[in-house]
Amino acid sequence: MNDARMVKRPEPPDLRILEEAAEWLMQLSEGACNEDCDAFERWGQRSPAHAVAWARAHSLLNKLGCLPPALAMPALDRTSKARRRAVIVRLAATLALAPAGWATWRAIDAQQWSADYRTAVGQQRVLRLADGSGVTLNTASAVDVHFSAAQRVIRLRAGEILVETAHEKAATYRPFSVRTPQGRMDALGTRFCVRHDGDTTHLVVLDGAVRITPANTRAAAGQVLHAGQKVAFMADAIDKVGMADQDVIAWTSGMLVADKMRLDDFATELARYRSGIVQVDPAVARIGVSGAFPIGDTDRALAMLAATYAVDVRTRLRGRWISLVARSGAGTKNS
Amino acid sequence: MAITERAQHHEISTLYSNHHGWLHGWLCKKIGNAFDAADLAQDTFMRILGARDLASIHEPRAYLTTVAKGLVINWYQRQALERSYLEALASLPEQQAPSPEQRLMILETLHEIDAMLDALPPKVRTVFLLSQINGLKYDEIAAQMAISSITVKRYMKQAFLHCLVFHE
Numbered sequence: 001m002n003d004a005r006m007v008k009r010p011e012p013p014d015l016r017i018l019e020e021a022a023e024w025l026m027q028l029s030e031g032a033c034n035e036d037c038d039a040f041e042r043w044g045q046r047s048p049a050h051a052v053a054w055a056r057a058h059s060l061l062n063k064l065g066c067l068p069p070a071l072a073m074p075a076l077d078r079t080s081k082a083r084r085r086a087v088i089v090r091l092a093a094t095l096a097l098a099p100a101g102w103a104t105w106r107a108i109d110a111q112q113w114s115a116d117y118r119t120a121v122g123q124q125r126v127l128r129l130a131d132g133s134g135v136t137l138n139t140a141s142a143v144d145v146h147f148s149a150a151q152r153v154i155r156l157r158a159g160e161i162l163v164e165t166a167h168e169k170a171a172t173y174r175p176f177s178v179r180t181p182q183g184r185m186d187a188l189g190t191r192f193c194v195r196h197d198g199d200t201t202h203l204v205v206l207d208g209a210v211r212i213t214p215a216n217t218r219a220a221a222g223q224v225l226h227a228g229q230k231v232a233f234m235a236d237a238i239d240k241v242g243m244a245d246q247d248v249i250a251w252t253s254g255m256l257v258a259d260k261m262r263l264d265d266f267a268t269e270l271a272r273y274r275s276g277i278v279q280v281d282p283a284v285a286r287i288g289v290s291g292a293f294p295i296g297d298t299d300r301a302l303a304m305l306a307a308t309y310a311v312d313v314r315t316r317l318r319g320r321w322i323s324l325v326a327r328s329g330a331g332t333k334n335s
Numbered sequence: 336m337a338i339t340e341r342a343q344h345h346e347i348s349t350l351y352s353n354h355h356g357w358l359h360g361w362l363c364k365k366i367g368n369a370f371d372a373a374d375l376a377q378d379t380f381m382r383i384l385g386a387r388d389l390a391s392i393h394e395p396r397a398y399l400t401t402v403a404k405g406l407v408i409n410w411y412q413r414q415a416l417e418r419s420y421l422e423a424l425a426s427l428p429e430q431q432a433p434s435p436e437q438r439l440m441i442l443e444t445l446h447e448i449d450a451m452l453d454a455l456p457p458k459v460r461t462v463f464l465l466s467q468i469n470g471l472k473y474d475e476i477a478a479q480m481a482i483s484s485i486t487v488k489r490y491m492k493q494a495f496l497h498c499l500v501f502h503e
Contacts, residue, residue, distance in 0.1 A: 015500075022496035026488055029466055030473050053499065060495075060502050063444060064467045070427060072468045075420040075445050076452070077461060198434075316470045 014049065021053040025061070037319075065276055065320040118142035119159070121275045122298070124251070132166030133176065138195075138251050139273045139295070152176040160195035162252055163187065165208075182235045183214035188224075193249055204230040204244045212238060254296045260288040263311070267324060274298040276320030283326045284311055350395055351380055358399050365407055375410060379403045416449050417442065451501045455494055462487055463494035 024040045044054025119125045119137045127135040130147055137143065141159025146152075151174050154163065165176050165187045176187040178194050182201040185194060190208025194201060203210060205225045213222040216236040223238055225231055230244035250257040256273075258266055264285040271278040273295040287309055293301035302313045302322065314323040355376060362372035379402050392398045420442055424432065433441060452460050462480060465471045466487075473491070477484045 018499045019496055021499055022492050025495040025499075026492040029491065056499050056502055057495075060498050063448065063502075067441065067444060067448070067468060068433070069468050069470070071420060071423045071433075071441060072445060072448075073464060074423040075416050076449055076464055076468065321470070 017049050017053045018056075021057045025057055061320060062275070065316075116144045122273045122296070124254075129166075131168060131174075134162075134164040134166075136162040136252055138162075148174075150174060154178045156180050156194055156196045156201075158196060160193065160251070162191070162193045162249055164191045181215065182233055183212060183217075186211040186213070190227075200232050200234055202230070202232045204248045206244075206246075206249065214238060250292070251295060254294060256293045256295050256301070258289045258291060258293065260290055263287040263289055263309075263324065266305075270295070270298055270301060274319075276322065278322045279324065281323065281325040284309075284324060287311065347380070347384065350383075350399075354395055354399055355380070357396065358403060361400060362403060362407070366410065371410065375403060375406050378406050382406070412449065412453075413446065416445060420445060451498055452494070455497055458482075459490040459494050462490040466491060 020043070024043065028036055028040060040054070044050050044057075117125065117127055117135075117137060119139060119141050121140045123139060125137045127137070127143075127145070129135060129145060129152075131152060133152070135143065135145075135154060138160035141161060142157040143161060144155040144157065146155065154161070154177070156178055161178070163178060168174060168176075178185045178187070180194065180196045180201040182196075182199070185192070185201075185203055188209040188211065190210060191206040192208075192210050193204040193206065196202075203212065203225060205227050207227050209224050209226045211222050211224045212231070212233055214233050214235055214237065223231075225241065228244055229241050230248070231241045232239040247257040247259065256266075256269055258269075261269075262285065264280045266289045267278045267280045270293070289305065289309065291304070291308065293304060295301065299319065302324075305311055305324070306313045310327040312325050312327045314325060315321070316323075358379060359369075359372055359376045362375050363369050366372055366375070379399060382402050383398075424438065452463065455463070458480070462476055462482075465476045465479065466473070471479070473487045474484055477487045480487070
């Protein structure tokens with residue numbers, strides 16, 4: 001394979017095709033239905049040049065869609081200062097939305113792109129490793145796998161994994177560990193779930209036991225976690241141990257299980273499985289959500305939410321920008 | 336090849352040693368800040384590194400200020416954007432404020448979009464932002480800007496085309 005050929009940039013699409021794409025974007029920005037989006041998607045498949053234009057349009061919308069309006073509008077709008085003030089005031093009144101979906105900013109961590117295995121947003125993947133161990137990657141996750149004669153190491157670079165270690169078949173036992181920037185977790189024959197989120201690692205042990213050694217502590221300061229326990233830890237400290245239930249791995253069967261989960265937390269969870277932003281109006285942020293929601297079809301999950309609670313789902317930018325707001329006409333008091 | 340490169344290198348060195356101090360002073364007066372002026376002076380010389388025929392420039396200082404002026408305008412725009420951004424950040428309730436690294440990423444995206452929209456006429460730019468950032472509908476924008484819906488759509492298409500050409 002010729003590397004230079006592989007990275008060769010595609011020809012810039014011709015202006016006529018870009019004009020067509022601009023016409024599509026103009027139409028789609030004014031409340032598009034699914035059929036419109038599908039039609040645009042088909043348009044993008046007509047030729048390689050169409051595909052380039054489509055990809056550009058897509059990435060442009062992504063970029064615009066990721067900007068929080070309350071910050072972007074005052075910064076970008078160059079009209080007069082007085083007007084700018086008025087815009088801020090109006091924004092503060094009408095768009096005081098919690099940025100739950102800003103988690104997507106973290107998901108675009110450049111580190112992920114060089115990882116051995118990764119999943120895109122909304123994707124899951126099961127790896128079967130050389131020793132027979134299984135690693136299931138949840139949405140927007142990335143791992144490196146380093147197996148040597150002396151040890152088995154999984155480096156979790158982003159997202160969440162479920163690990164099921166196999167009995168070591170090699171003649172000499174090789175320790176199995178998962179590493180995150182916050183420290184290492186040594187498996188003691190086991191099934192466990194690790195989530196790496198910002199400066200924190202969350203560990204849930206389902207079977208067996210796992211020893212935690214935070215990165216900035218001496219090995220002796222480690223702690224053993226047993227089945228049914230969960231804990232969060234940072235590079236220099238381990239949080240209080242809590243009780244875990246099977247709900248935390250509901251994602252492996254395609255579900256998000258909530259038990260009186262605050263709506264804003266729920267939105268943050270759901271946002272992990274779709275690209276774009278999910279915002280929550282503070283007026284409804286404290287609603288307690290319960291139920292099992294499909295993460296493979298987040299549109300349906302949102303529809304279920306709207307069917308059960310006094311929450312309206314507002315969709316913009318082809319579903320890339322979701323706002324959860326109090327149902328119009330309904331009070332904000334909810335339980 | 337090597338000879339022309341060496342010759343150019345020599346010209347740049349001469350230009351630099353003869354005029355760098357003066358340019359820095361000129362920039363200081365323009366923007367009132369020695370620190371950024373030093374950066375901009377450096378950027379100015381970086382910018383002309385690739386220029387051909389440096390030897391044929393008769394008025395080196397006029398040439399340098401022409402290049403530097405463009406960079407100063409750019410610098411002012413970036414400053415204005417950053418100031419507005421910081422103001423907007425300060426007006427957000429604390430629990431809605433993004434983390435430091437998110438702030439930086441948002442700022443970078445804002446700079447990128449600002450540069451992308453730079454060449455658009457102000458009205459087109461505002462229409463585009465009202466739609467894409469604030470999520471207003473076209474007829475709402477038409478009412479707010481006191482223009483027709485058809486004009487809004489024309490502006491939107493113009494802005495999208497511009498972005499698609501510019502954005503890769």
